[in-house]
Amino acid sequence: MKDFDPIESLANMRHEFGEHGGVNMSIETSTTFTVMDAETMPAIFQGNRGPEDGGCYLYGRHFNPTVYVLGKQVASLEGAETGYCTASGMSAISATVLQLCGCGDHIVSSDTVYGGTFALFKEYLPAKAGLDVTFVDMTDPARVEAAFTNKTRLLYVETMSNPTLRVPDIPRLAKIAHDRGAKLVVDNTFCPVIVSPVHLGADIVVHSLTKFINGASDIVAGAVCGSTEFVTSLMDLHMGSLMLLGPTMDPRVAFNISSRLPHLGLRMVEHSRRAMIFAERVRNLGVPVIYPGLDEHPDHALLTRLANDGYGLGGIFCVDLGTTARAQQFMESLQNRGRFGFMAVSLGYFDTLMSCSASSTSSELSDEEQRRAGILPGLVRVSIGYTGALEQRWEQFEQALREVGAVGAKV
Numbered sequence: 001m002k003d004f005d006p007i008e009s010l011a012n013m014r015h016e017f018g019e020h021g022g023v024n025m026s027i028e029t030s031t032t033f034t035v036m037d038a039e040t041m042p043a044i045f046q047g048n049r050g051p052e053d054g055g056c057y058l059y060g061r062h063f064n065p066t067v068y069v070l071g072k073q074v075a076s077l078e079g080a081e082t083g084y085c086t087a088s089g090m091s092a093i094s095a096t097v098l099q100l101c102g103c104g105d106h107i108v109s110s111d112t113v114y115g116g117t118f119a120l121f122k123e124y125l126p127a128k129a130g131l132d133v134t135f136v137d138m139t140d141p142a143r144v145e146a147a148f149t150n151k152t153r154l155l156y157v158e159t160m161s162n163p164t165l166r167v168p169d170i171p172r173l174a175k176i177a178h179d180r181g182a183k184l185v186v187d188n189t190f191c192p193v194i195v196s197p198v199h200l201g202a203d204i205v206v207h208s209l210t211k212f213i214n215g216a217s218d219i220v221a222g223a224v225c226g227s228t229e230f231v232t233s234l235m236d237l238h239m240g241s242l243m244l245l246g247p248t249m250d251p252r253v254a255f256n257i258s259s260r261l262p263h264l265g266l267r268m269v270e271h272s273r274r275a276m277i278f279a280e281r282v283r284n285l286g287v288p289v290i291y292p293g294l295d296e297h298p299d300h301a302l303l304t305r306l307a308n309d310g311y312g313l314g315g316i317f318c319v320d321l322g323t324t325a326r327a328q329q330f331m332e333s334l335q336n337r338g339r340f341g342f343m344a345v346s347l348g349y350f351d352t353l354m355s356c357s358a359s360s361t362s363s364e365l366s367d368e369e370q371r372r373a374g375i376l377p378g379l380v381r382v383s384i385g386y387t388g389a390l391e392q393r394w395e396q397f398e399q400a401l402r403e404v405g406a407v408g409a410k411v
């Protein structure tokens, strides 16, 4: 499983020169594309010509050359055949699910997914599209198997559950899905370059590019990676979820994100390095901490087996401060006095982002659903940044933990 290196894979991709031989690709802003002979246009509409068949483009909501290059770059990072990019992570997820499932079909989903995905699966898709979704604990393969029905079309997981940081056994889940004729879809937003789900057997990887891949918290975007057949189906003029629902990425945005991919590997290494050091030190203070890099994390051995060598085990850890009030006081102290990061949702920014998951990004789950998923009220999710000197940042963090009485407290 260790023979894939996402950064090497990206570097081996064909270099896309710009017009006039520019070292960067050009940004194709046109919303419509000409053909050199009239016969080509009906051929494009019939699906017989396209970007892969003679470099034919049609319209800006269909394939755009710049967005397609970014899609292929993200796909090469993932070891997937191809990919395409979308206006947001949620649109990548919803288009993928709607492409694979029709009215009456069934999805088996992890019970601990991003709150927006949870609401989409629990409320929106059943009400609007007649889909049936069963939520299960993905760390229990027997329950996953038992949840399948003859209508199950897809199994959906996140590489690292949000915010509990549990890790599913992707190769095992792929086998369970494939044995039952279903696809395994993995949201790899938390672990780009660290884990390569397609390489481990997943059929489709979705991303919120808004997070680590972009890295600057200034763009909302998404990606779908998989087989050429699947990605092409998303653009089908009659039944394509991207073509018909239209969550189009602007080519200028695609260019912007593309220029941040070359340093993604370096950024992930530093996010992971700092997360590991902080998690160890928090643990040594006796404060409960969740980080899959720690030996005592229940999925440490599994993640070590699944992860690519050299990028660490992720840039996110969670600290349990026992109560919501203490968690809020802790974040306020760090942001407003320590100038240590921000009290804000999202993750993967170069600075630290902190949020109390139970009352923010997981608030779509009921109290009972949160309890079952292990989302505790005082749990602070920390997406650790790499600004500032590490020792300066740690001093601020430790001081805030002491101020709120977390050190030595029984939570």
Ligand code: PLP
Residues within 6 Å of the ligand: 088, 089, 090, 091, 114, 116, 117, 158, 162, 187, 189, 190, 207, 208, 209, 210, 220, 221, 222, 346
């Ligand atoms: N997947 C995960 C794991 C997320 O954390 C998020 C957003 O927080 C999304 C998907 C949705 O992405 P976006 O906000 O880009 O639509």
